[in-house]
Amino acid sequence: MTVQSGLVATDPTAAILWDVSLPIERTAEAPQRAYRPAYQAHSPQRDLVALRNVTKIFPARGQAPEVVALKGVSLSVGAGEIYGIIGRSGAGKSTLIRLLNGLETPTTGRVEIARVELGGLTPGELRHQRRSIGMIFQHFNLLSSRTAFGNIALPLELAGTPAVETERRVGELLDLVGLADKRDAYPAELSGGQKQRVAIARALATNPRILLSDESTSSLDPETARSILALLAKINRELGVTIILITHQMAVIKQICHRVGLLEAGHLIEQAETYDFFADPQSDLARTLAGHDAGHALPADLLERLTSTPLPGGQKVLRLTIAGEAANVVALSQFNREIGVDVAILQGQVETIAGKPLGHFVISLSSDIPQTRLDETLGRLGIKSEVLGHVA
Numbered sequence: 001m002t003v004q005s006g007l008v009a010t011d012p013t014a015a016i017l018w019d020v021s022l023p024i025e026r027t028a029e030a031p032q033r034a035y036r037p038a039y040q041a042h043s044p045q046r047d048l049v050a051l052r053n054v055t056k057i058f059p060a061r062g063q064a065p066e067v068v069a070l071k072g073v074s075l076s077v078g079a080g081e082i083y084g085i086i087g088r089s090g091a092g093k094s095t096l097i098r099l100l101n102g103l104e105t106p107t108t109g110r111v112e113i114a115r116v117e118l119g120g121l122t123p124g125e126l127r128h129q130r131r132s133i134g135m136i137f138q139h140f141n142l143l144s145s146r147t148a149f150g151n152i153a154l155p156l157e158l159a160g161t162p163a164v165e166t167e168r169r170v171g172e173l174l175d176l177v178g179l180a181d182k183r184d185a186y187p188a189e190l191s192g193g194q195k196q197r198v199a200i201a202r203a204l205a206t207n208p209r210i211l212l213s214d215e216s217t218s219s220l221d222p223e224t225a226r227s228i229l230a231l232l233a234k235i236n237r238e239l240g241v242t243i244i245l246i247t248h249q250m251a252v253i254k255q256i257c258h259r260v261g262l263l264e265a266g267h268l269i270e271q272a273e274t275y276d277f278f279a280d281p282q283s284d285l286a287r288t289l290a291g292h293d294a295g296h297a298l299p300a301d302l303l304e305r306l307t308s309t310p311l312p313g314g315q316k317v318l319r320l321t322i323a324g325e326a327a328n329v330v331a332l333s334q335f336n337r338e339i340g341v342d343v344a345i346l347q348g349q350v351e352t353i354a355g356k357p358l359g360h361f362v363i364s365l366s367s368d369i370p371q372t373r374l375d376e377t378l379g380r381l382g383i384k385s386e387v388l389g390h391v392a
């Protein structure tokens, strides 16, 4: 293993290269749906990053009880993937990412980078390993006394890179993140999005193979967040950097992640390709987060009128999810034709996730149509449905 010299272990900017070009073998998969993404199918490094049955317990201290932050979590991330970990506050996301960069150690289980278990390393080796992973943060963590150039150059300087080479590399990175004209600006003179671009350039300065992102777009406005995510996607695509991000925002997962893992109270309750996660969520929490929970985003006046029992001569309200190429109003018109009664569209949206359309519609139709007939017709057309209630 080649190890580059770099930042001191306590430096929050630790974003340094660690050569992880080690032989990779296949091991048991973390629990997940049966699939193998195309971008992983031929990858020799399917387990570039792996957690194997990891439990993290923070022991009781004073009046504070013991906290089981992670319980039996297993997952693996392949080289070249963008893997998103989502969960509510306190679910264990930060603990998980801190385990990956060696800032925490598991109580039981193994954390591996390129099949090397972090727990088996000496402190010195662990320091070197931590330098192999770039990291970006919600609040950027830039040094206010250094310009954009100075911040990006820092890891190179600490690694003893010759000045001419540093100059060249920083110029290249400023171009990559679209900030060539801000080379001499101090953080105070930069917008939030520009600061995050500098932080990304700094994290990439020494060519890390893995980039960890800790809520890196959470403090940015939606448009700026989208542009930062687009930059991360470009870095993944063009430089092949594997990205693991934690977020509480579904929009982040939707925009750039290939796969997603859902944490709830320390348990990894669901893992799926991003499209499947939204098109066919399995857990209650995933359904809620994916907007499938009954009542979510329904107009307030409709919500107020919804009852759980059919009303004479009334209407049944259904939520429909139409996945794949059929995810448009054509599938809905076909359903309308086949069912042979008026169908009112109360709400509708077709979005593109991972390049594929996914349609969400809320419709109402006569409560007189037997549910078995609806189920049969919808099933035949490949449309998922959920009865939300009834209105007069």
Ligand SMILES: Nc1ncnc2c1ncn2[C@@H]1O[C@H](COP(=O)(O)OP(=O)(O)OP(=O)(O)O)[C@@H](O)[C@H]1O
Residues within 6 Å of the ligand: 058, 067, 068, 069, 087, 088, 089, 090, 091, 092, 093, 094, 095, 096, 248
């Ligand atoms: N050092 C610690 N000592 C004791 N308990 C901790 C420590 N760090 C985290 N916890 C607890 O572990 C649980 C998981 O916390 P964690 O920060 O990983 O969640 P999270 O999903 O990142 O939450 P958030 O989105 O709010 O940052 C919480 O109950 C938290 O209080």
